[in-house]
Amino acid sequence: MTETVDGTMRASVMTGVGTLRIEERPVPSPGPHEVLVEVAAVGVCGSDVHYYRHGRIGDFVVEEPMILGHELSGRIAAVGEGVDPGRVGERVAVEPQHPCRRCKQCKAGRYNLCPEMKFYATPPIDGAFCRYVVIDDDFAHPVPESMSDDAAALLEPLSVAIATMRKAGVVPGSTILIAGAGPIGVICAQAARAFGAARIVVTDLVPSRREMALKFGATEVLDPAAVDVSAIEPVDAFVDATGVPAAVVSGIKAVGPAGRVVLVGMGADEYALPVSHIANLEITVTGVFRYTDTWPAAIHLVNSGAVDLDAMVTGRYDLEHVADALDSDTDPASLKSIVNP
Secondary structure, three states: OOOOOOOEEEEEEEEEOOEEEEEEEEOOOOOOOEEEEEEEEEEOOHHHHHHHHHOEEOOEEOOOOEEOOOEEEEEEEEEOOOOOHHHOOOEEEEOOEEOOOOOHHHHOOOHHHOOOOEEOOOOOOOOOOEOEEEEEHHHEEEOOOOOOHHHHHOHHHHHHHHHHHHHHOOOOOOEEEEEOOOHHHHHHHHHHHHOOOOEEEEEOOOHHHHHHHHHOOOOEEEOOOOOOHHHOOOEEEEEEOOOOHHHHHHHHHOEEEEEEEEEOOOOOOOOOOOHHHHHHOOOEEEEOOOOOOOHHHHHHHHHOOOOOOHHHEEEEEOHHHHHHHHHHHHOOOOOEEEEOO
């Protein structure tokens, strides 16, 4: 028997580039094997900001009003058919995607690449800057009571970092270069430390962000405007969290033989790469598109104290001030903003 929550809910809706308004929306009903989650905390992601300011990311274009936000935690308020009613009241972190589970990519375990994927806050799917959301029951991951709502929400960007470390092949003793000390760069530094990296070099143009990176796992920081990053002692892996072509090229040149490069930052669609360096040193270059099966690892890393997500929160906002939350990245002191619907 399906349990529901009747009525309407408030939502912050993006109605155009740079435009938000508060709307009353119907509370969604959980379908079979779905749960209704009352949202507690939502992290602001760079993709939310990009949609808000530009209306698109690559081929994903906002063509109709849409609710932003996909980093979230909350409490199960109702369950759909086939879900244990005992889950009502359970605190969860939401993995914000709904793959088809039937296509070739899903069956191969790469459900993040499902061509039928419905991902929160990716046009035309609504996100979580609202009171309630629905998600597949197995993508509502239980979290311990000791974990804060903020940290549970930020398991999503930590999942990106975990997927990145796996792609980068980081193991105890590895050396890694990370370009960019924004939220993803900093969380990647934390993940690299948790994965056992011995040398974690983070670059950023902003001094305060470099100092922040040192607090979150970096063993050294560099100003790419003052230092030739391509000439540093070669590293095993390079992660770009900037999307800046110059940073990508210099980072690749800093990678040693048989090293790995993981592109995480969103930037230009096309740019030149140092192909001879990549080919001659047999460097693997890949990207990260979301994640698969990362929440258990993320929960463990936070619960064990290996990663501190609460310390990354620098601002909190309500639904009436989502625009301020989205614009908070213009402050160099801001690292991670949280919206509490």
